[in-house]
Amino acid sequence: MLQELNLNTVCQHAACPNVAECFARGTATFMLMGSVCTRRCRFCNVAQAIPQPLDPTEGERIAEAARRLGLRYVVLTSVTRDDLPDGGAGHWAAVIRTIRARFTELAVEALIPDLSDLSDVLAAGPCVLAHNIETVPRLYPMVRPQADYQRSLDVLARAKRIRPDVVTKSAILVGLGETEDEVLEALADLRQVGCDRVVLGQYLRPTREHLPVVEFVTPEQFDRFAEQARQMGFSWALAAPLARSSYHAAEAGP
């Protein structure tokens, strides 16, 4: 069906370890604006290349996939499009509007890149606005050389300022060389900007071209991170080796 509708999923392009489980349950995270990214984060399996023009039929095709799968909750994400003047904000808003116009009861979680203008995307009506910080600030130059920790925090802060009623969410991959204290500081930074939900998962090296795994964090440490996140005030915290930002997202609800 994904091939027939010419849809990309981050499940496949990011080599997610949960792809079999999620596809078997009939869920997928649709990846907007093409299959290649203008950035090259060194943990990410999405290819870097010159992107194709945006496809205005993308919203209709995702709506059709949601209809065939009988989804009540859909998670959208996208590559980063630094080549576009608005980073793709207009396209994001149009896709969400198209899907919600077709299925008014369908909840949409939007896992966006670090867009500079969020108003249109938030006006389109996502129930959850997610943006992943991915790692701790000290590791940004190595792990996400074209991204900026403060800019990512600012995305979440602006989303809360514009639409306090929309749930915000972020995710961190551990095992890249960060310390426990640095993870706790990053969680505190997220709470500082009003982030409501958080996911922590183990970094797994997609290929030999990607950063090596520095540490395999124990399940007990993940349990401690989840507990500490709840104590900090996150309304929902998922921390487990194979947890990823959209893993079981529908269970947390709109």
Ligand code: SF4
């Ligand atoms: S911006 Fe997102 S999709 Fe692009 S390389 Fe980084 S993590 Fe992967």
